[in-house]
Amino acid sequence: MMGKRRMRKYSSIGTLALFLGPSLLIIALLRVWPVIQGAFIAFTQWDGIRPPVFNGLDNFTRMLSDPVLLTALGNTGKILILAPVWIILPLLLAAVIQDRIPGASFFKISYVLPVLVSPAVIGVLFVIILGPDGPLNIVLRGIGLGALAINWTVDTTLVMWIVAGMLIWSTFGLGVLLFSAGLASIDESLYEAARIDGANWMQRFWYVTVPSVRGVIEYWTVMVVIMAFSSAIVLGYSFSQGGPGYASTTVDLFIYNQAFRYGAPGYATAIGITLFLLIGILLVIFLRVSRRRGELMFDDSGTPL
Amino acid sequence: MTALLTPDTAVEEPIPPHRRGRRRRPWSPTRWVVVVVCAAIAVSTIYPFVFMAFTSLKTSRDYVDNKLGLPIPPTFENFVTALTGNLGVSFVNSVITVGAGTILTVILGCMGGFAFAFLRFPFRAGLLRLIMIIMVLPVTVLIPPIFKVILDLGLVNTYPGLILLYVGLSIPAGVYMMATFFMAVPKELVESARIDGASPFRVFFNIAVPLARPAFITLGTFTFLGLWNELLFALLIMSSPEQRTLPVAITLLRQSVQNPTLVQDAIISAGLLMSAALPFLLFILFNRQITQGMVAGALK
Numbered sequence: 001m002m003g004k005r006r007m008r009k010y011s012s013i014g015t016l017a018l019f020l021g022p023s024l025l026i027i028a029l030l031r032v033w034p035v036i037q038g039a040f041i042a043f044t045q046w047d048g049i050r051p052p053v054f055n056g057l058d059n060f061t062r063m064l065s066d067p068v069l070l071t072a073l074g075n076t077g078k079i080l081i082l083a084p085v086w087i088i089l090p091l092l093l094a095a096v097i098q099d100r101i102p103g104a105s106f107f108k109i110s111y112v113l114p115v116l117v118s119p120a121v122i123g124v125l126f127v128i129i130l131g132p133d134g135p136l137n138i139v140l141r142g143i144g145l146g147a148l149a150i151n152w153t154v155d156t157t158l159v160m161w162i163v164a165g166m167l168i169w170s171t172f173g174l175g176v177l178l179f180s181a182g183l184a185s186i187d188e189s190l191y192e193a194a195r196i197d198g199a200n201w202m203q204r205f206w207y208v209t210v211p212s213v214r215g216v217i218e219y220w221t222v223m224v225v226i227m228a229f230s231s232a233i234v235l236g237y238s239f240s241q242g243g244p245g246y247a248s249t250t251v252d253l254f255i256y257n258q259a260f261r262y263g264a265p266g267y268a269t270a271i272g273i274t275l276f277l278l279i280g281i282l283l284v285i286f287l288r289v290s291r292r293r294g295e296l297m298f299d300d301s302g303t304p305l
Numbered sequence: 306m307t308a309l310l311t312p313d314t315a316v317e318e319p320i321p322p323h324r325r326g327r328r329r330r331p332w333s334p335t336r337w338v339v340v341v342v343c344a345a346i347a348v349s350t351i352y353p354f355v356f357m358a359f360t361s362l363k364t365s366r367d368y369v370d371n372k373l374g375l376p377i378p379p380t381f382e383n384f385v386t387a388l389t390g391n392l393g394v395s396f397v398n399s400v401i402t403v404g405a406g407t408i409l410t411v412i413l414g415c416m417g418g419f420a421f422a423f424l425r426f427p428f429r430a431g432l433l434r435l436i437m438i439i440m441v442l443p444v445t446v447l448i449p450p451i452f453k454v455i456l457d458l459g460l461v462n463t464y465p466g467l468i469l470l471y472v473g474l475s476i477p478a479g480v481y482m483m484a485t486f487f488m489a490v491p492k493e494l495v496e497s498a499r500i501d502g503a504s505p506f507r508v509f510f511n512i513a514v515p516l517a518r519p520a521f522i523t524l525g526t527f528t529f530l531g532l533w534n535e536l537l538f539a540l541l542i543m544s545s546p547e548q549r550t551l552p553v554a555i556t557l558l559r560q561s562v563q564n565p566t567l568v569q570d571a572i573i574s575a576g577l578l579m580s581a582a583l584p585f586l587l588f589i590l591f592n593r594q595i596t597q598g599m600v601a602g603a604l605k
Contacts, residue, residue: 011424015505019424023417023476024432030454030473031439038450093343101340109592110347113354115599116584118534120552121577124559125357128570135356135372173350174599181600222441230443234536238556252445259449260541272446280442287438 038273046266048259059270069271071246072254079164079228079250086168086224090175091217095209097176098183108180111173119231122170123238127153130162156247159240163248166239167232175220182216183209218290226279251275354581361574368571383575392576394547395554399580402464402539402550403532406471410479410528411521413472418483419513423495424505433484440477445537452541460542467542467550471535475528482527482601486520487513519594526591527598530584551580 010016042059044052063069093111097104114122129135130152137149152162186209194204210217233252236242242249242257249257251271259268360368361383362376387393420426421433444451451470460466494516498508539550549557555576558569588595 010426011420011505016420016424016426019416019420019505019509020426023413023480026413026469026473026476027436027439027480030451030470031477034447034450034454037453038447041450041453093346096339096343101336101343103340103344107343107347109588110351112588112596113350113585116530116588116595117354117581118536118552118584120534120536120556121580124555124573125353125577127559128360128573129353129356133372138372169349177596178600181596226441226443230445233445238536238559241560252443255446256448256537259452265449265453269449272449275446276442279446280438283438283441 035273035276038269038276041266042270042273044266046269047263048265052266059267060274062267063271063274068246068249069251069254072249072251075160075163075247075249076229076232076251078160079167079232080225082164082168083221083224083228086172087175087217087221089168090172090220091179091210091213092205093172094176094179094183095205097180108176111176113173114170115173115177117170119170119234120238122166123235123240126162126166126239153240154244156244159244159248163232163236163239163250166235167227170235171227171231175224178216178220179213182213186212215290218286222283222286225282229275229279354585357574357577357581360571361578363571365571383571384579386572387575387579391546391549392551392554392558392579395549395551396579398543398548399533399551402467402471402543403529403535405464405468406475406532407525407529409468409472410475411525413476414479414483414524415514415517415521416509417476417480418485418487419509421480421484422487422490423508423513433481436477437481440481444474448537448541452538455542462543462545462548464543464548467539470538470542471532474535474538475531479524479528482524482598483517483520485601486517490516522591523594523598523601526587526595530587530595533580533583551576555580 041052043054043056045055045058046052093107097108101107131137132151136152140146140149150158152158190208190212191204194208199207230252232250233256236248236250236253237256240248242253246254252275255268255272255275258271259265356373359374359376360372362379362381364380364382367374367376367380388396421429451473455461455466455470458466458469460469490513494512495508498512503511534552535550536552536556539553540556543549543553555573558576559573
């Protein structure tokens with residue numbers, strides 16, 4: 001105790017508990033505790049019914065020799081191969097929209113439509129659209145490309161690329177929104193100066209636009225990588241149930257199926273926790289390197305409430 | 306692609322007086338190509354939903370006869386079939402769970418955000434940073450251990466179970482968005498009340514809540530959209546047919562058809578439209594707020 005007239009440093013416990021308590025409790029219960037408990041479950045055999053039994057590194061050795069997990073990782077890898085398109089396409093679209101091409105705001109709104117709808121709806125809708133006698137094949141036959149009218153949903157080599165394409169199709173609009181917001185804050189005089197220097201569109205894009213929205217590009221890249229590992233699951237589930245075989249089972253869907261279809265939630269948790277921690281480490285490294293977060297403006301003047 | 310996107314800039318038109326700000330570009334052929342490419346992508350994002358809406362308005366016969374045609378005359382029999390079947394119940398279930406989850410997220414998020422902006426406690430900055438990280442990290446890879454929490458609480462197959470989970474999914478973003486909102490509020494607004502000796506509750510109800518009304522709409526619409534579209538947890542937590550939410554019902558309806566015949570396509574389309582209509586409507590009404598919610602975080 002430093003003296004009676006010392007200024008209070010913190011708000012009272014009661015006030016804090018009331019305002020902060022509920023949300024922190026829920027976050028702790030549903031977002032933090034599962035990670036901690038999951039880290040323990042990863043070292044156990046757990047069937048979801050009986051209590052988990054410690055089995056050392058069994059889950060991890062099983063991971064290393066599981067051909068289906070390898071297939072699933074390969075499928076997620078196919079999404080990652082397309083990541084450059086997923087990153088650059090929205091940036092290019094936002095840049096040309098920013099240039100006030102005719103119909104710019106209409107384009108922006110139409111690109112957002114798939115973002116608004118449930119991936120479950122998109123998956124089911126594309127089952128109909130890509131069906132053997134669905135609209136895509138009708139159009140293909142109608143324009144004399146009947147040879148291309150195959151049964152899209154059951155083609156083992158194509159199906160994963162279709163799921164990856166659906167994932168990009170249903171999220172690139174979000175990227176367009178992010179980049180548009182970033183582009184709106186670029187000082188127009190930079191473009192003016194570049195134009196006077198005789199820079200063409202591509203040069204202005206590369207030397208003015210890209211450096212100005214570097215922060216957004218970094219952020220979107222992180223989002224794209226996270227989505228690649230965690231967002232194909234609903235599309236895969238509703239479009240093709242991960243099949244045929246395991247042809248469209250991405251790693252997130254593999255975890256889900258292991259836990260709830262093949263009765264190995266302990267093994268599934270081990271994979272999930274590993275993936276979660278890897279993504280978490282990458283994210284923390286990114287936040288450290290980019291150093292643009294955390295400058296939160298707390299104002300600590302006066303007596304606390 | 307690069308060559309296509311390089312409009313000729315040698316000829317610059319003078320800026321017409323009625324146009325403020327950005328200048329108008331000359332009408333070069335490359336510019337037209339850009340517009341055509343943009344339009345083609347727009348067709349790809351719009352047409353599937355138009356097809357969905359048309360199909361839902363056709364009788365099964367009309368659909369089989371002419372899949373791409375206009376629904377003339379339109380029929381609502383698919384919606385009647387869907388609503389009187391399980392999809393009607395599912396729609397109500399979705400409204401209940403997502404509505405409750407959204408309202409709780411906004412209330413608790415507002416309180417938590419208020420605490421981060423105006424109250425003082427140890428590890429405040431670190432805690433908010435942690436919440437931001439939790440917000441960004443994916444949930445889908447942790448579904449088994451998260452589901453175990455609901456299981457251990459004995460809340461499987463209950464509405465409170467799914468609602469609690471939904472609050473858990475959206476509360477990190479709720480707290481983070483409200484905290485950044487309140488931190489941007491001019492301190493003078495709170496300072497005078499503070500000098501007058503107002504309690505935190507007075508400040509909260511008389512100053513913070515009225516100020517935060519626009520933020521409520523942003524957070525509310527954003528949260529609602531995310532939860533309305535959620536499939537995987539709803540599938541696990543509400544497994545009995547009369548408890549299913551709309552995304553679950555639609556997915557299972559499609560999968561239950563062993564030999565997908567075209568007859569079901571029209572009814573399924575009606576279900577899809579029931580699920581998609583609300584997000585589209587919200588986006589029309591709250592375009593600016595939803596966009597704000599989506600880009601929040603990217604520009605910080």
